[in-house]
Amino acid sequence: MIEREHFFESGADEAIVAEAYQAIVEEAEGDEVGYYHLPDDQALVSRIEAFVLERDLARESLENVVVLGIGGSSLGTKAIDTLLALTHHRDESRLRRRNDKNLIFLENVDPNEIEENLKGVRVENSIFIVISKSGGTIETTSSLKYLLGRFEIGFDDARFRDSFVVVTDEHSPLDRMAQEYGVKAFHIPANVGGRFSVLSSVGLLPLCILGYDIGELLKGAKELKESFFAKKEDALIQKAYFYASRKEQIPMNVLFSYSSAFKYFNQWYVQLWGESLGKLNLDGEHVGLTPIGLIGSIDQHSFLQLIIEGPKDKSVTMIKVENFENDLKIPNISIPHLEKTDFINNHTFNELINAQCDATMQSILDQGVPVDRIVIDRLSERSVGYLIFYYELLTSLVGYFLHINTYDQPGVELGKEILKKRFTSSI
Amino acid sequence: MIEREHFFESGADEAIVAEAYQAIVEEAEGDEVGYYHLPDDQALVSRIEAFVLERDLARESLENVVVLGIGGSSLGTKAIDTLLALTHHRDESRLRRRNDKNLIFLENVDPNEIEENLKGVRVENSIFIVISKSGGTIETTSSLKYLLGRFEIGFDDARFRDSFVVVTDEHSPLDRMAQEYGVKAFHIPANVGGRFSVLSSVGLLPLCILGYDIGELLKGAKELKESFFAKKEDALIQKAYFYASRKEQIPMNVLFSYSSAFKYFNQWYVQLWGESLGKLNLDGEHVGLTPIGLIGSIDQHSFLQLIIEGPKDKSVTMIKVENFENDLKIPNISIPHLEKTDFINNHTFNELINAQCDATMQSILDQGVPVDRIVIDRLSERSVGYLIFYYELLTSLVGYFLHINTYDQPGVELGKEILKKRFTSSI
Numbered sequence: 001m002i003e004r005e006h007f008f009e010s011g012a013d014e015a016i017v018a019e020a021y022q023a024i025v026e027e028a029e030g031d032e033v034g035y036y037h038l039p040d041d042q043a044l045v046s047r048i049e050a051f052v053l054e055r056d057l058a059r060e061s062l063e064n065v066v067v068l069g070i071g072g073s074s075l076g077t078k079a080i081d082t083l084l085a086l087t088h089h090r091d092e093s094r095l096r097r098r099n100d101k102n103l104i105f106l107e108n109v110d111p112n113e114i115e116e117n118l119k120g121v122r123v124e125n126s127i128f129i130v131i132s133k134s135g136g137t138i139e140t141t142s143s144l145k146y147l148l149g150r151f152e153i154g155f156d157d158a159r160f161r162d163s164f165v166v167v168t169d170e171h172s173p174l175d176r177m178a179q180e181y182g183v184k185a186f187h188i189p190a191n192v193g194g195r196f197s198v199l200s201s202v203g204l205l206p207l208c209i210l211g212y213d214i215g216e217l218l219k220g221a222k223e224l225k226e227s228f229f230a231k232k233e234d235a236l237i238q239k240a241y242f243y244a245s246r247k248e249q250i251p252m253n254v255l256f257s258y259s260s261a262f263k264y265f266n267q268w269y270v271q272l273w274g275e276s277l278g279k280l281n282l283d284g285e286h287v288g289l290t291p292i293g294l295i296g297s298i299d300q301h302s303f304l305q306l307i308i309e310g311p312k313d314k315s316v317t318m319i320k321v322e323n324f325e326n327d328l329k330i331p332n333i334s335i336p337h338l339e340k341t342d343f344i345n346n347h348t349f350n351e352l353i354n355a356q357c358d359a360t361m362q363s364i365l366d367q368g369v370p371v372d373r374i375v376i377d378r379l380s381e382r383s384v385g386y387l388i389f390y391y392e393l394l395t396s397l398v399g400y401f402l403h404i405n406t407y408d409q410p411g412v413e414l415g416k417e418i419l420k421k422r423f424t425s426s427i
Numbered sequence: 428m429i430e431r432e433h434f435f436e437s438g439a440d441e442a443i444v445a446e447a448y449q450a451i452v453e454e455a456e457g458d459e460v461g462y463y464h465l466p467d468d469q470a471l472v473s474r475i476e477a478f479v480l481e482r483d484l485a486r487e488s489l490e491n492v493v494v495l496g497i498g499g500s501s502l503g504t505k506a507i508d509t510l511l512a513l514t515h516h517r518d519e520s521r522l523r524r525r526n527d528k529n530l531i532f533l534e535n536v537d538p539n540e541i542e543e544n545l546k547g548v549r550v551e552n553s554i555f556i557v558i559s560k561s562g563g564t565i566e567t568t569s570s571l572k573y574l575l576g577r578f579e580i581g582f583d584d585a586r587f588r589d590s591f592v593v594v595t596d597e598h599s600p601l602d603r604m605a606q607e608y609g610v611k612a613f614h615i616p617a618n619v620g621g622r623f624s625v626l627s628s629v630g631l632l633p634l635c636i637l638g639y640d641i642g643e644l645l646k647g648a649k650e651l652k653e654s655f656f657a658k659k660e661d662a663l664i665q666k667a668y669f670y671a672s673r674k675e676q677i678p679m680n681v682l683f684s685y686s687s688a689f690k691y692f693n694q695w696y697v698q699l700w701g702e703s704l705g706k707l708n709l710d711g712e713h714v715g716l717t718p719i720g721l722i723g724s725i726d727q728h729s730f731l732q733l734i735i736e737g738p739k740d741k742s743v744t745m746i747k748v749e750n751f752e753n754d755l756k757i758p759n760i761s762i763p764h765l766e767k768t769d770f771i772n773n774h775t776f777n778e779l780i781n782a783q784c785d786a787t788m789q790s791i792l793d794q795g796v797p798v799d800r801i802v803i804d805r806l807s808e809r810s811v812g813y814l815i816f817y818y819e820l821l822t823s824l825v826g827y828f829l830h831i832n833t834y835d836q837p838g839v840e841l842g843k844e845i846l847k848k849r850f851t852s853s854i
Contacts, residue, residue: 071727111751135764155763259535271728298534331576
């Protein structure tokens with residue numbers, strides 16, 4: 001399903017690999033880090049599918065799935081939907097297909113964007129999913145208040161119970177509000193952080209309403225999980241060790257994904273990597289690795305020059321999709337004066353983009369840049385679930401090697417306090 | 428219109444500033460770098476406006492403006508349209524408004540995306556603008572061949588002459604093809620590189636068809652140009668010197684833009700910065716600065732943690748839009764159990780996002796990160812033209828201080844050769 005190759009020497013010996021493996025085993029068995037268990041929760045899949053059925057959320061008259069959430073509450077869902085939406089619409093053989101509902105995010109507090117996003121959104125044709133782990137995210141609560149005001153919905157209103165769902169930690173303020181007014185709540189396990197939560201109800205609920213096979217997502221993740229805990233993923237540990245041990249010389253890790261469908265997956269990776277690995281370590285040092293997401297072939301015309309001729313301070317992971325399930329072909333047309341481009345005639349775009357991926361990788365390798373490659377046979381719930389879990393595990397491993405707490409984000413609290421002070425002192 | 432503040436000491440003395448100024452003056456007076464002259468070309472504006480009128484491209488039945496182009500041929504147009512589109516639809520006082528035509532890019536060779544983009548596109552309801560400086564960009568010629576095949580258009584066909592326009596260098600293969608078959612061609616000055624070309628017909632032609640006031644774009648750019656050549660922009664030179672002289676300690680330059688409208692402007696910046704500054708310098712050293720684009724407040728929930736607690740290897744430029752021309756308000760609703768978020772009630776989203784920008788900047792400054800801020804009063808053709816030219820000048824200045832050729836991109840040729848070999852040897 002997914003093949004991986006590393007074109008560098010990691011430098012991790014057997015003892016290092018064994019120790020790291022053991023550390024992850026202990027972390028997964030402990031109480032503090034919960035994301036390791038998400039792939040096993042087929043019971044949650046059943047609960048979500050039952051809820052979608054019971055509320056008839058697949059009905060055609062429900063046109064909009066509106067997610068109120070930011071960061072870990074939005075990026076994963078957006079990533080998966082964007083990875084799969086076009087493939088779903090192509091693949092005739094698929095049993096379940098994404099429906100035509102709009103997936104809308106009330107994410108940023110940019111007023112022009114909010115207004116644009118809400119064009120055509122009415123309470124009757126929409127389901128609103130309010131997602132906040134802590135329950136008090138200022139962007140999300142502001143959007144919620146705005147919707148309540150805009151649609152003149154009171155907390156006791158039946159429209160509130162019928163058209164709103166919350167996804168939050170149990171006993172959070174948002175959860176208590178939901179309980180009080182009879183709004184359906186799904187809970188995020190307390191030990192699953194926002195950026196590791198896409199395979200919880202945070203991602204599964206909206207994706208299920210859109211028609212995706214969320215059970216398959218978990219199965220894909222579980223495939224990698226089981227392989228790892230069966231000690232078959234030494235290469236993953238070696239890759240993590242390489243990144244962590246070369247953090248001074250190679251502070252940036254580029255993900256170069258050859259399909260426009262990875263646009264938001266790249267952003268999800270940027271959050272996961274940046275927020276998890278940028279930390280004060282146990283010795284009080286500032287450590288971290290900077291994630292960079294690129295799209296091929298577009299960024300061959302943008303960032304590639306810097307990789308090739310700039311400082312050798314980046315690693316590169318190429319992602320290639322073997323089969324786009326789309327046979328659009330470049331016809332056998334010779335454009336007068338442009339006959340030199342005829343070498344591409346009669347080839348498919350699928351062939352072209354993949355040959356570009358290979359050629360670019362070769363040109364980067366030739367510069368001595370550390371490269372690895374992930375080849376996905378086709379984009380499906382299963383391969384995407386696998387890929388998600390691959391990056392989560394990789395992040396945990398790098399965090400282990402960096403001696404940091406991979407799962408918190410203390411650095412962003414100061415800004416929130418300054419914000420609150422600014423408003424409360426000005427009132 | 429645009430205010431700028433630096434919160435760091437650049438270390439550039441008067442002599443350094445004077446020398447850099449002189450170098451740019453000479454560059455602008457010479458023949459090799461042409462972008463400096465684009466803001467003065469109001470004659471081009473007239474030619475483009477006359478062409479749009481003559482072909483009646485503003486007509487309602489023309490629904491799609493399809494740009495075939497990648498990198499420097501697409502990013503700038505996309506950036507400007509995304510910056511201005513929502514503002515245009517808000518601002519009642521505006522004389523010219525963006526019309527409702529779809530702006531579609533055939534950019535990546537991702538087959539699923541191409542097919543999705545062409546839904547609803549017919550020759551009769553579209554204008555196709557083929558943009559390639561060299562004339563032989565493989566992505567662009569492949570898309571062109573695909574369109575000719577899909578719509579069964581021959582080179583002698585009137586539909587080819589009527590619905591296609593090319594933008595390319597004079598005498599390029601694409602230009603010669605256009606001349607031969609009577610297709611209208613606009614020329615990119617030979618000494619204007621792709622990533623510096625948005626203020627040439629590359630950007631002006633599609634933006635004019637969409638209804639923007641392209642004369643104002645140039646006027647905004649000209650405002651900064653004149654200020655620079657009147658020796659009033661020492662701060663810009665100092666900023667460039669700071670970035671170049673700290674390239675070892677601070678290899679990454681973050682642009683943190685507080686509005687979703689900057690999404691593609693950030694990408695335009697990434698191309699401009701990365702491709703211009705990642706080079707072998709005159710001493711054969713690999714130099715370069717890595718650009719990173721962030722959107723506020725979204726990326727407070729993603730990348731900010733890394734800036735705050737990670738290694739001190741980044742500078743940050745905050746961009747803030749003072750006035751969104753949209754007064755969406757957070758209503759005075761107190762959500763039970765979430766009363767602690769009431770401090771934001773009765774404020775506008777405009778106030779909230781800007782307060783977040785200020786608070787985040789303060790929290791970054793507190794960590795000793797070098798920060799500067801660009802405050803734009805409102806998004807308009809004029810302020811956007813100014814901002815574009817600001818970044819182009821800044822890039823030229825940093826390139827001068829790095830002792831590199833800012834305007835070429837030799838590193839990307841190898842991949843193109845490998846690609847061609849791959850196909851020609853397999854045929």
